[in-house]
Amino acid sequence: MKFYSRIPYFIYLLLVLAGCTTGKNALQKGNYEAAVSKAVDRLKSSPRNNEASGVLSKAYDLSLKNSLRIIDEAKMSTNVLRWETIMEQYGKINRMADEINGCPSCLEVVPAPQKFVREYEDARLRSAEVRYALGQNLLSENTRESAKRALQNFEMVKQWVPGYKDINNKIEDAYWASVLKVVLRPVIVNSNYYKLSSDYFQQQIENYTANYRNNKYVAFYTEKEANAKRLVPDQVINLRFDDFIVGQTYVKEKVEKLKKDSVEIGRTRDNKPVYGTVTAELSVFEKSISSSGLLGVAITDWQTNKVVTQKKLPGTFVWTDSWANYKGDERALDRNQLALTKRRETVPPPPLTLFVEFTKPIYSQFVDYLNSYYSRF
Template sequence: MKNISRLRYFIYLSLIIIGGCTTGKKALQKGDYDASVAKAVSRLQNSPKNSEAMQVLKTAYDLALQDHLRKINEAKLSNDLYRWESIMYDYQKINQLADDINSCPACLVLVPTPSKYIQEVADSKLNAAAARYNSGLGYLQTNDRQSAKKAYYEFEKAQNLQPNYKDVKAKMDDAYWAAVTRVVVQPIILNGGPYKLSADYFQQQIDQFISSYSRNKFVIFYGEEQATNQKIIPDQVLSLNFDDFMVGQTYVKERIEKLKRDSVVIGETRERKPVYGTVKATLSVFEKTISSSGLLDMSIMDWQSKKVVRQQKFPGTYVWRDSWASYKGDDRALSNNQLAMTRRKEVLPPPPSALFLEFTKPIYNQLVDDIGYYYNSF
């Protein structure tokens, strides 16, 4: 019986705690008036006669309204450039409270005419857009890229607050092109030879990267031919050249192993009993490696000053390997793996153009990572 009484007590206590939370009482005690109103409204929608929620709603709504109006008045008296966004936010919160109450019949009995500020929201949006627009004009007059970038974001916020405000779209466009860094990427020059096709493919990968680059919208890459056709005056020129490369350096290493195995059946007696003995063999293992490597130089030059602002070197290496073996003597001296190796034949290595392409793969990965890192902050 005692256990049942305790269980009932804890259930009752839990209901009181849960009830206190869902009616908004705790939020009210913490001074979170908006949350208190929302919870009280939710409770009254499900339980219209909940006395605690009714009491909480009336008190919380009055306090929430007073709190938002106080913040609005304080903001209007401040010199904060963006004060109208704060004012708009508080008016919107008041309107949200009214919408919540209007959706609850039991709540309207307690708060029959919740305040709404429709025109005030529209006016504050307009004033907020004007503040952002004027701020953007100020940044744009500074005539440097970082200020133009700030101007772009100010015009963008003005556009979001008040679509088609004045000539904000045109100003956004002006700010964008004033903030953009135009980078012309010069092609890698590799005259003729067996590697030209591979170098062209490597160049195509770089061209594809710069054409799809989107990490920073204030940086635009142009190929040299594209820049010429569009008469682009670059801000920077990015040059790529191989300082050096070596393809097909071949090494062949032979390793000789003397093998023997005891207790191997080498015959039988007249009585057909096995005769055990030792078998021997000489195993020659051949290991062939073909090494290819190169070093790519990347330099970025400021077009106006003709000074190199960044220079990096990216190494790449690719090693092709093959192995096979031969033996002399009794094959029973060899393990299964060794015997399988003797059945392999030397294979033809990839052509030089393929080896060239392989060592450029790690170079490409380093290159695009560095370009992305460098231009991310522009």
């Protein structure tokens, strides 16, 4: 009984699926072009499907009429971008014709699908002309924002008509007019001794900015590159280590009294083990060398020389070492304690290395700060 009670549901489900594959549902929702595509696909696999044939006939007729109506309305419009609407609608009509022409059984339903090749090409060319003129006007406003919009227009022209006039040059001009040009000045550190380490930090930053791709409207230059190109920047990044301390050393000694019971301490004359308690005094030494610094970042507007944003970025690196010695019976020590007594005090890294180490967390913060600030341009 349960099986038979489910039969109507399965029949309903099959009907729904059939409607989906023939395009019936899309037709009922007014998605005429989608209905045509689905019906064509269905007729390719099932040439005698009556429902798909009916959907194709009705959907094609409605889609064609709807597109021609939109084209006529657009031609009478004063909208400067009306040719793009016309191009889009002719494109829809032509795509439907291509789909139907590629399906023999579909041609029995729609024997001569209309195609507007010349009209489409004319609308595409006129659309390119309009966008080119808009781009020209925007570019002449000489602002970054208008140059961005000009670039968008020129890129659309190239997409539609790749060889249109001097479009490649126009895209290049608009791009560089829209780019925020930022010069990265050398890091200032008030110490000749640490200049080599700060140069390493500088190189890391320059490597990052040279490969910056997060915002195509922002370009970074070193001061040397800017001078060579005679570049007039929009902004300048100034970096200075305002404060740093390298090699602050701290040594701690911790003394522990150790005792372990039930340890074999000897043997009797008849070679039986004698157990007792062993003791030792363990001295553990912990040495830490702390290095830290503060990088001041100030981004200034080139024309006004005013700071537009600034931040202090801290960084710390702590090098640690530990060793131990003991007095008494080593059997009172566990394995880790004994291993620690085998170690000797390690020679710490040189100051220049410690400087580089505390700049690593600063570098990470700087990159995050840079990405956050320049994402808005």
